[in-house]
Amino acid sequence: MSVAPLPEREHGLHLLRQMLLVRRFEEKCVELYSAAKIRGFMHLYIGEEAVAAGVMEAIEPEDAVVATYREHGHALVRGISAGAIMAEMYGKVEGCSRGRGGSMHLFDAATRFYGGNAIVGGGLPLALGLALADKRAGRERVTACFFGDGAVAEGEFHESMNLAALWGLPVLFLCENNLYAMGTAIGRYESETDLALKAASYEMPAWAVDGMDVIAVEAAARKAAAEARLGGTPCFLELRTYRFRAHSMYDPDLYRPKEEIERWKQHDPIAALSERLEAAGLLSAEDSAEIERAVAEEIEAAIAFAEAGTLEPVEDLKRFVYWEGAEI
Amino acid sequence: MSAPAKVQSSYREAIRESIREALLADERVFLMGEDVGAYGGCFGVSKGLLDEFGPERICDTPLSESAFVGAGIGAAIGGMRPIVEVMTVNFCLLALDQIMNNAATITHMSGGQFPIPVVIRMTTGAGRQVAAQHSHSLEGWLAHIPGLKLLFPATLADARGMLPAALADPNPVLIFEHASLYNMEEELAADAGAVEIQRAAIRRAGTDVSLVAYGGTLGKAIEAADELAESGIEAEVIDLRVLRPLDDATVIESVSRTRRAVIVDEGWRSGSLAAEVSARIMEQAFYELDAPVERVCSAEVPIPYAAQLEQAALPQASTVVAAVRRMVGAGG
Ligand SMILES: Cc1ncc(C[n+]2csc(CCOP(=O)(O)OP(=O)(O)O)c2C)c(N)n1
Ligand SMILES: [Mg+2]
Secondary structure (H helix, E strand, C coil), X not given: CCCCCCCCHHHHHHHHHHHHHHHHHHHHHHHXXXXXXCCCCCCCCCCCXXXXXXXXXXXXXXXXXXXXXXCHHHHHHHCCCHHHHHHHXXXXXXXXXXXXXXXXXXXXXXXXEEEEECCCCCHHHHHHHHHXXXXXXXXXXXXXXXXXXXXXXXXXXXXXXXXXXXXCCCXXXXXXXXXXXXXXXXXXXXXXXXXXXXXXCCCCCEEEEECCCHHHHHHHHHHHHHHHHHHCCCEEEEEECCCCCCCCCCCCCCCCCHHHHHHHHCCCHHHHHHHHHHHCCCCCHHHHHHHHHHHHHHHHHHHHHHHCCCCCCHHHCCCCCCCCCCCC | CCCCCEEEEEHHHHHXXXXXXXXXXXXXXXXXXXXXXXXXXXXXXXXXXXXXXXXXXXXXXXXXXXXXXXXXHHHHHCCCEEEEEEEXXXXXXXXXXHHHHHHCCHHHHCCCCCCCCCEEEEEXXXXXXXXXXXXXXXXXXXXXXXXXXXXXXXXXXXXXXXXXXHHHCCCCEXXXXXXXXXXXXXXXXXXXXXXXXXXXXXXXXXXXXXXXXXXXXXXXXXXXXXXXXXXXXXXXXXXXXXXXXXXXXXXXXXXXXXXXXXXXEEEECCCCHHHHHHHHHHHHHXXXXXXXXXXXXXXXXXXXXXXXXXXXXXXXXXXXXXXXXXXXHHHX
């Protein structure tokens, strides 16, 4: 893979800030989980930040996003406020899903963020429908659909790839290949581990990208988004990445060698971008310190917001099972 | 004053007409499913619609129940009004993830941010000697799920009028069509349109026992009531119509008058919709009853192919009559 050229300084710093926000936010989440402020299942994106950060740069505010249970990063870089996300994890009314979703089910109509789906593969058919609605209405929008390598083994993946290609739906299939589905390594569950090759058989553009390189991810996602938006075809990107932390807070992480994790940490997407920017004279020590400071401030404010949030009264338990909004 | 104009229609034609009208009335409406276009629908419901509306509105899908049901849900969230046809309830098992984990949860799980105005139609029921895998009645299972609404037209007026009401509803609505009803013919008002979708309906008034039925068992309950009338037992027949949320009030009011209830359900007895209705009668009208509630359900076997076995497995007018006689004899 050739190295994508560095962007302008301002954009480079923006990408760095986005990734750092996700990293620091999740590190805080771990602390808050230990302090029992956050409960339930929680899946960290640490190590994979370049994927969400790069892709979100390539799509427009009116585009749609469908993600998985490992979606704090996607939600943050899409522009849901850190406060609304943190409040959601606190189970507060001020959360982006009113405390009814939690870590795995972040939703936000304003940014067209349609979850936070905790069924592996379950978001793909939904993404097709969102894209179909846009296409039918003549809106030149794309739907960015994130899912893991594990989802490729699901029937819903294959059904969705086929239907999207058949109907020319503008979906970006963004496969975050971190090499494991929970504790099962990809070679132990896929007959063909070259996922882009597999996807290409559905007659759509499909290629693999270094998912640890945010600049490469952004470039690839821009190309894919343009194809989907104007070319009337879905695209598949295999984003080769790695999670530095366990699958979830319950996972003792016994199924992969420590050396493997250490090896991948040498490709930390945040450190990699910092080093490139520094080497090119685009990032100073002061810049880094300022980004860290601003991110820390944003996260502290988010925690304060969540702490100050309100709990929904149990009398409202049965609300929202059916639509309560205005007539549609 | 001249009598309102009537037309002769079949259940199939009434549903087709309701789909046609919806397609004409609202360009956000489209029909998709397996063989809904060129074939004309597995049961002929959408025959002719492809010619009239074209492939953008009448969409043949691959055999991918999960993908196209999920796409219908997504399209509804995206502002469309999809009518998704799942050939039969048996195949909806392959789309259950989308129905249960997406359609039924997203409005709630998002804190009320998204309406999901999708309609999912499917044929259900046994009685045609097509054996176990094509004869399921899984309405009771699906009625278990909060977040969904379930309708089951058993009359021509409902076949004609439930779809527009369902499309106007901002929630996911499942509509069941019993395979044995498609050829049912009746007169229908020429201007028949949307019907209300909250209430059960009393299809036959009576004073001695309430027969609670729906869908494919309504006709059997009415047949049983006619037979019972010959021996002086007046059965009231209730058509549930709406399987979720259940209209308790109509059932309880009826049972409070007749003091006896027999529930007729093509689902298997264990964990059935009949079990739910029975429980609600116990909870709300126990002291009004003169006899324990009875249930006439399908026998707990995979529905067999051989005609005599299949018929023995299903609720019949005769088994309903027998249940009522048992009850009246016992209760006095
Ligand atoms: C349909 C389904 N099966 C199993 C699970 C349990 N589960 C949750 S995450 C996961 C692994 C998924 O791996 P992958 O798709 O690669 O995503 P990653 O967690 O690596 O981001 C499994 C098996 C589930 N949530 N949904
Ligand atoms: Mg994975």
